[in-house]
Amino acid sequence: MRKIIHIDMDAFYASVEQLDFPELRGKPIAVGGNEVRGVVSAASYEARKFGVRSAISGVLAKRLCPQLIFVPLRFDRYREISAKIREIFFQYTDLVEPLSLDEAYLDVTQNKVNQGSATLLATEIRQRIFEETQLTASAGISINKFLAKVASDYNKPNGQYTIAPEQVETFLEELPIGKFYGVGKVTRDKMYSHQIFTGKDLKGKSAEFLETHFGKPGLDYYKIVRGIHESPVMPERTQKSVATEHTFETNLTSELFMIDKLEVIAKELSARLKKHDLAGKTVTLKIKYSDFTLQTRSKTGVHFLSTASALFQVAKELLYQERLRDSVRLLGISVSNLNVDQKKSVGIQLKFDF
Numbered sequence: 294m295r296k297i298i299h300i301d302m303d304a305f306y307a308s309v310e311q312l313d314f315p316e317l318r319g320k321p322i323a324v325g326g327n328e329v330r331g332v333v334s335a336a337s338y339e340a341r342k343f344g345v346r347s348a349i350s351g352v353l354a355k356r357l358c359p360q361l362i363f364v365p366l367r368f369d370r371y372r373e374i375s376a377k378i379r380e381i382f383f384q385y386t387d388l389v390e391p392l393s394l395d396e397a398y399l400d401v402t403q404n405k406v407n408q409g410s411a412t413l414l415a416t417e418i419r420q421r422i423f424e425e426t427q428l429t430a431s432a433g434i435s436i437n438k439f440l441a442k443v444a445s446d447y448n449k450p451n452g453q454y455t456i457a458p459e460q461v462e463t464f465l466e467e468l469p470i471g472k473f474y475g476v477g478k479v480t481r482d483k484m485y486s487h488q489i490f491t492g493k494d495l496k497g498k499s500a501e502f503l504e505t506h507f508g509k510p511g512l513d514y515y516k517i518v519r520g521i522h523e524s525p526v527m528p529e530r531t532q533k534s535v536a537t538e539h540t541f542e543t544n545l546t547s548e549l550f551m552i553d554k555l556e557v558i559a560k561e562l563s564a565r566l567k568k569h570d571l572a573g574k575t576v577t578l579k580i581k582y583s584d585f586t587l588q589t590r591s592k593t594g595v596h597f598l599s600t601a602s603a604l605f606q607v608a609k610e611l612l613y614q615e616r617l618r619d620s621v622r623l624l625g626i627s628v629s630n631l632n633v634d635q636k637k638s639v640g641i642q643l644k645f646d647f
Contacts, residue, residue, distance in 0.1 A: 294458060296411035297526065298399040299433040299441035300418065302378070303450035305395035306335035308428050309371055310364050322362045326351030330622065331540055334366055338450060350585075371395075374426055381421050385414065390526045396445075398438050400526035412455045419453065436461065437522040442474045461520040466493040473517070480507070492518050532633055535571060536579070537562040538625025544583045545621045548612055555612065558626050559605035566628060572597035573628035576604060578611040581623035590614050597632050604628070 302308070306324040311317045317337075323345055325334030333354050336345040343358035355361055375394040382389045388400035399418075401411050408414045415432040422430045429451035433444025440456050447454035456464050470489055471481045487506060489495050495503075495518045503511030516522065537558050545551050566572060576598065577591040590611040598604055608626045 294436050295400060295525075296402045297435060297438055297441040298401055298411060298415045298418070299438070299445040300378075300382070300397055300399065300415075300422075301431050301433075301445045301449070302395035302422075303429045303431055304335060304337055304341075305428070306366070306371055307337035307340070309367075309374060311337060312427055313370070314364075317362065317364070320362055321345065321358050321360060322364055323351065323354050324364055325366045326354065327363045328352065328355035328361075330542065374428070377426055378422055378430075381418060381425065385418060387528060388526045389528050398441065398526045412453070415453050415455075419451075436520070438524055438526065439474055439517055439522040440464075440520070443468070443472060446472075465518050465520060466491065466496060468492045470495060473514070475510075475513075480510075483507070532569075532571070532631060534577075534627050534629035534631070535562065535565055535569075535573070536577075536625055536627030537565065538579060538623055540581075540623045541621070545624075548617065551612060551621065551624060552609065554624055555608045555626070556601075556605050558624060559608060560601040562604055562626050562628065563599060563601035566599040571628075572599035572632050574598070574630040575628065576607040576611070577627045577629065578608050579623070579625035579627065580617070580621055581625075582617075582619040583622050584619060585622075586618075588618070593630065598628065 307322055310322060310324060319339065320337070321340035321343060322337045323333045323340055324336070326332050328351055331351045333345065333347055333349050333351060335347050336354070340354075340358055340361055345354045345358050345361060351363065371394050379389065379391065379397070382397060382399055385406060386399050386401050386404045390398040392398070401408075401414050404414065406414070408417075411434045415434050419430045419432055422428065431445050431449045431451060432453035433441040433447065434453065435441045435444055435456040436458055440461065444454040444456050469491055470476060470484050473492070476484070483506070484495070489498065495514060498515075500512060500515045503515050505511070507514065539554060539558055541554070545554070574595070574597055575591055575593040577589050580588045580590075582588070592607055592611060598607070604626060
C-alpha cells in the first residue's frame with residue numbers, strides 16, 4: 294500500500310502576480326486575455342467568486358466581474374518559482390511526478406526524512422513552500438494518485454485532506470460522480486442518464502455494463518470506485534510534443550495574412566526545440582476560428598525536424614491544404630513523434646501506517 298501526496302498550488306499564476314505586485318492583493322485579477330479578446334489562463338480567488346475561471350473568454354470574464362483586472366502572463370517567472378518548489382519536493386523523495394508548473398504527485402512511501410506519517414509530511418512540505426516562496430499550497434494524501442488528486446480539492450485553498458486506507462471504501466461510495474477526477478460534464482450527464490449519481494451507484498454496476506456504455510474508461514471506473522488505481526508516480530515523464538501558438542488582436546481573414554505569423558511561430562518553436570535538443574517527425578497546425586471552433590492538420594515525415602525553415606514550410610503546406618472555414622483568431626504549430634527515449638518507472642509498494 295503506497296502513500297501518495299498530491300500538491301496543488303493555490304491559484305498559482307494569479308498568486309504569483311499578487312505576490313510580485315502588492316497593489317493587486319485582495320483584488321479580482323485574471324491572468325492572460327483581456328476584456329476585448331483572448332482567453333483567461335488563471336483567476337485569483339477574488340475573481341472566482343464572480344464565476345471567473347480559466348479557459349473562459351476575456352469578454353465573458355469582464356462581463357461577470359466588471360472590476361476585473363487583467364494582467365499578462367509571465368511564464369519565465371512562473372517557471373522560476375515552480376523550480377524552487379520542486380527543489381523542496383526532491384528534499385523529501387525522488388519519486389516526484391510533475392503534472393504542470395503548479396502541481397505534482399509525490400510518492401513518500403519511503404522518504405528521505407524517515408517520516409512515517411504522510412499527513413505530517415504534507416503539512417511540513419506546504420509550510421516549507423510558504424516559507425520559501427510566500428505562496429500557499431493545498432494537498433491531498435491517500436493510497437493512490439486518483440484519491441490523492443480528489444482529496445487535494447477538499448480543503449482548498451491552503452489546506453489538506455487525508456483519505457486513510459480504512460476510509461477509502463466509504464469515501465468513494467459517498468463521493469458525487471461529478472467529483473471523480475477524469476469525469477467531465479459529458480460523462481457525468483451520461484452517468485446521470487443511467488442513474489449513477491454517487492460512487493455507490495457506480496459500484497453497483499458490473500464491469501460489463503460500464504464497458505458497454507462507457508468503453509475502455511468504463512473498466513477504469515469499475516476499478517477506481519473500488520480503490521484500485523495502480524498507476525505509479527513516474528518521475529521521468531516522456532515529453533510527447535512541443536508547441537507554440539499566438540492569439541491575434543484582430544481576426545485574420547486570409548491565408549496571405551497568416552504567412553508572416555506562421556514564420557514567427559515557427560522561429561519561436563524552433564528555439565524551444567533546440568533549447569532542449571529535441572526534434573520531431575510530425576508537424577501539426579492548430580487553427581482556432583473566430584467562433585472558437587478548433588481544427589488541426591498534421592503531416593508526418595521520415596526525418597526529424599527542428600529548424601525554423603523546415604517547420605515553416607510544413608506549416609505553410611498544411612495551411613493551404615484546404616480552405617479556411619472562417620476568420621482565424623489563433624494559429625499554433627506543434628511537433629510530436631519526438632527523438633526522445635522511452636523510459637519506464639517502477640513504483641515501490643510497501644505497507645506502512647498512515
